[in-house]
Amino acid sequence: MRFDLKSSKEICLIFDLDGTLVDSESINAKALIALYEKLPITVEELVCDYRGWKLATIVADIEKRFGAIARPGAQDRYHAAVEALFTTDLRAFDGVKTALQALTYPKCVASSAPKSKIETALHAVGLLEVFGPHLFSSYEVGHWKPDPRLFLHAAERMGYAPENCFVIEDSLVGIQAAEAAGMTPFLFGSAHAYHASCLNFQNYSDLQSMLEAAISRRSR
Known part of the structure; x- marks a missing residue:
């Protein structure tokens, strides 16, 4: 069977948010660094080291790694x-x-972000209407990437089998989650994010042709 990408209802796309749809990783890192009085790591290093991680895991690792203690109410202040x-x-x-x-x-x-953050981000860049109500958060399922359950939850809610879902991500933990869910991953980002086990792209102008090629190969 060969799918027509423009009209097929057999395919569902699942997009990550931070670093995939919106250029937010440096904003997230700056807000995280501000939780501490002094943290010996740059914004760029923080993004590189913790891309795609759960916030609580990042905070715990920073405190272990640098001996830094965040001020009380850190996660709430970070999200705000x-x-x-x-x-x-x-x-x-x-x-x-x-x-x-x-x-x-x-x-x-x-x-992995709270739903309020997803909505705020998409609204800020004019993409909220593109996705409508189809926004899913790790906070809903209680599991974070690389655990596949967020993606499996999204597929179930959208009404698609995992093998018919294509995941667009920017982090290796996201790619691992997609692979564990039995989905086809695409990795968006610069050369430092290259991952040999999945399809990599640098520009959104290339995404449609790459999807068409992937679907064509799968349907042979």
């Missing part, structure tokens, strides 16, 4: 700071909106 910065500083990656409009079949967001 990030959402405030999103309203002023957040941008979607180049070509995202055009690509999403061209890919006219079911799609959703599955993110």
Whole structure:
């Protein structure tokens, strides 16, 4: 069977949020560093070391690694700071909106972030209407990547078998979660994020043709 990418209802796209749809990783890192009086790590290093990780796991690792203790209420203050910065500083990656409009079949967001953060981010960059109510958070299922249960939850809610889902991610833990769920992963990002076990792309203008090629290979 050969699928027509533009009209098929057999395929569902699952997008990560941070670092995939929106250029938010440096914003997240700045808000995280601000939780501590002094942290001997740069924004760039923090993004590289903890891309895609659960917030509580990042905080625990930072405290173990640097002996730093966050001020009380750290996670609540972090989320509030990030959402405030999103309203002023957040941008979607180049070509995202055009690509999403061209890919006219079911799609959703599955993110480790709280749902309020997902909604704030998508609203800030004009993408909330693209996904509608199809927003899924690790906080709903109580599991974070690389555990596959967030992606499996999203697929079930969207009404698709895992093997018919394509996941677009920017982190290796996200790729691992997609593979564990039995889905086809695509890794978005610069050369440092290259991963040999999945399809890598650097520009959203390339996504549609890569999806078409992947579906064609699978349907032979």
